[in-house]
Amino acid sequence: xxxxxxxxxxxxDLKDPHIEDMIxxxxxARRQLTPAERAPVETAFWMNPVFYTAIAGFFGAxxxxxxxxxxxxxxxxxxxxxxxxxxxxxxxxxLIGLFVGLIEGIMSRNxxxxxxxxGIGVGIGLVWGICGTILGGMAMSIVKSIALPIFxxxxxxxxxxxxxxxxxxxxxxxxxxxxxxxxxxxxxxxxVGPGVALKSKKLFLNGMVGGLLxxxxxxxxxxxxxxxxxxxxxxxxxxxxxxxxxxxxxxxVGVFVGLIExxxxxxxxxxxxxxxxxxxxxxxxxxxxIGSSPKCDVYIFKDPSVEPHHAEIRQLxxxxxxxxxxxxxxxxVNSQRVSKKMLEKGDIVIxxxxxxxxxxxxxx
Numbered sequence: 001x002x003x004x005x006x007x008x009x010x011x012x013d014l015k016d017p018h019i020e021d022m023i024x025x026x027x028x029a030r031r032q033l034t035p036a037e038r039a040p041v042e043t044a045f046w047m048n049p050v051f052y053t054a055i056a057g058f059f060g061a062x063x064x065x066x067x068x069x070x071x072x073x074x075x076x077x078x079x080x081x082x083x084x085x086x087x088x089x090x091x092x093x094x095l096i097g098l099f100v101g102l103i104e105g106i107m108s109r110n111x112x113x114x115x116x117x118x119g120i121g122v123g124i125g126l127v128w129g130i131c132g133t134i135l136g137g138m139a140m141s142i143v144k145s146i147a148l149p150i151f152x153x154x155x156x157x158x159x160x161x162x163x164x165x166x167x168x169x170x171x172x173x174x175x176x177x178x179x180x181x182x183x184x185x186x187x188x189x190x191x192v193g194p195g196v197a198l199k200s201k202k203l204f205l206n207g208m209v210g211g212l213l214x215x216x217x218x219x220x221x222x223x224x225x226x227x228x229x230x231x232x233x234x235x236x237x238x239x240x241x242x243x244x245x246x247x248x249x250x251x252x253v254g255v256f257v258g259l260i261e262x263x264x265x266x267x268x269x270x271x272x273x274x275x276x277x278x279x280x281x282x283x284x285x286x287x288x289x290i291g292s293s294p295k296c297d298v299y300i301f302k303d304p305s306v307e308p309h310h311a312e313i314r315q316l317x318x319x320x321x322x323x324x325x326x327x328x329x330x331x332x333v334n335s336q337r338v339s340k341k342m343l344e345k346g347d348i349v350i351x352x353x354x355x356x357x358x359x360x361x362x363x364x
Contacts, residue, residue, distance in 0.1 A: 041270050041357060043278040049261050052103050054254035057190070057214070060099035061250025064091035065243050072239070088242065090129040093190050096250045097125020100207075100257060101193035107279065109301055112294035113198075121193025128189025136182030143178035167227065180219035183249060187215020191257040198297075200284040206264055210257030217256075218249030265361065267320050269298060269313075272348070272355040281356075283320065287312035290351060291325075298356070305329040306352040313343070320360065322349060 045051050068091055071084030101121025105114025151170030167175075191211040195204025225248065226241030267283045281288075281298045290298040293308035300306045307327045314321045323340045324331040332350035333341050343349075347358045 041272050041278050043270070043280070047107070047278040047280070049104070049258035049280075050255055051258070052107055053100055053258035053261075054251050056099040056103035057096050057250035057252075057254025057257070058247050059250070060095035060097070061092050061246045062243070064088060064095040065246050067091060069239050069242065086133075088246070089133045089186075090126070092246050092249065093129035093132060093186050094122055094125040096190045096253055097129075097193050098122035099250075100191050100254060101197065104194060108281075108299055109276065110294050110299040113299070117194040117197040120197040124189050124193050124196060129186065132186035132189055136185040139185060140178040140182040143181060144174060147174040147178075172223075172227075176220060176223050179222050180216050183219025183222070184212055184216040187211040187213075187218070187249070187253055190215065190253045198284070202264070203261075203284050206260045207257055210260040211253050213260075214251075214253030214256040215249060218245070218252040221245070221248050221252075267313075267315075267358070267360040269349070269356040269358055272357055274354060283313060283315070286315040287323075290356075300352060300354050303352040303354065306354070310351055316342075319343075320358070322358075 065088065068084045068088035071087055098118050098121050102114045102118035105111060105117055148171065151168060151174060154168070188208055188211050191207030191214075192204050193207070195201070195207050222241075222245035225244045226238075229241050229244075261282060265282045269281045269283070271277055271279045271281070283297075285297055288297045289309055289312050290296060290300065291308050291310040292300055292303065292306040294301075296309065300310070306329065307325065309325050310327045310329070311325055311331045312323050314323060320343045321340055322331060322333065322338070322343055324338065329352060330337045332338070333343070333347050335348075335350070343358045343360075345358065345360045345362075349356045349358060
């Protein structure tokens with residue numbers, strides 16, 4: 001060992017509580033894992049991205065409706081007009097984009113990530129809300145202008161006692177399909193904020209596909225909900241149908257953004273300890289950084305033994321390797337300290353006081 005490599009520990013160092021904490025943490029990391037610590041984590045349903053992203057989309061749509069509905073006016077012919085219609089069409093995708101962007105950071109207790117993803121999500125939601133509304137409206141008008149004249153030829157004449165008597169199967173199909181097409185276009189921008197904010201192509205595509213599917217299904221249900229409320233004689237069915245319809249769109253966008261994430265993930269870490277127990281961190285980046293900095297992909301907070309950029313996971317083909325970034329505390333895999341190691345499904349990674357279980361999709 002050369003002089004430059006010599007490690008000198010003074011008596012003052014031995015009395016330093018930080019050194020003592022590090023030694024105790026290392027001893028804890030080297031301990032044999034108990035059967036309970038090795039057992040699979042039972043993830044609570046509220047930790048599943050399908051659930052919390054759906055709730056985020058729902059509340060985004062609800063707040064947009066509550067903000068815009070008072071500005072909608074009904075003229076003498078019962079036709080709804082006013083600034084509120086345009087406000088609602090724009091604020092719904094904007095606030096769904098905001099809430100879907102915010103939620104992952106909030107669930108990870110990473111408020112820097114939440115603000116970044118939410119800010120970009122609201123920006124994209126606003127821009128695409130305007131563009132998508134125009135494009136979706138054009139597509140809806142084209143479908144109606146082509147199909148409705150054909151189906152309305154044999155439709156019953158309007159009856160004040162039964163305002164929906166004109167809804168033949170052909171007319172109903174045209175209205176529902178045109179609305180679904182319009183909201184499919186608008187939905188494309190509602191879930192892409194996190195992918196843009198975190199510079200992840202895969203996350204971007206997941207959000208876009210989720211938004212497209214959610215917008216389509218929500219748009220598909222929009223008119224049937226309104227028609228059902230009219231049939232039931234529900235008071236103020238216009239506002240109520242918009243409330244239920246837009247919240248359904250927000251809910252479906254959130255469901256499919258979370259569902260696509262679950263279906264397309266290749267590898268992920270599951271937190272086995274602490275307040276985030278059961279939270280999954282999907283490995284999107286190569287490398288994926290783990291540490292105490294809020295800018296890390298896997299953010300471990302309130303643990304003084306974890307460095308800002310403590311470790312990283314690198315994807316090598318279909319394999320994943322964890323690498324210690326020369327941290328004083330070290331990285332342990334199944335209680336063995338490693339500088340780098342190929343991870344296998346079910347490995348327990350110990351960083352500071354946190355236990356993370358590595359999982360990978362089975363390959364045929």
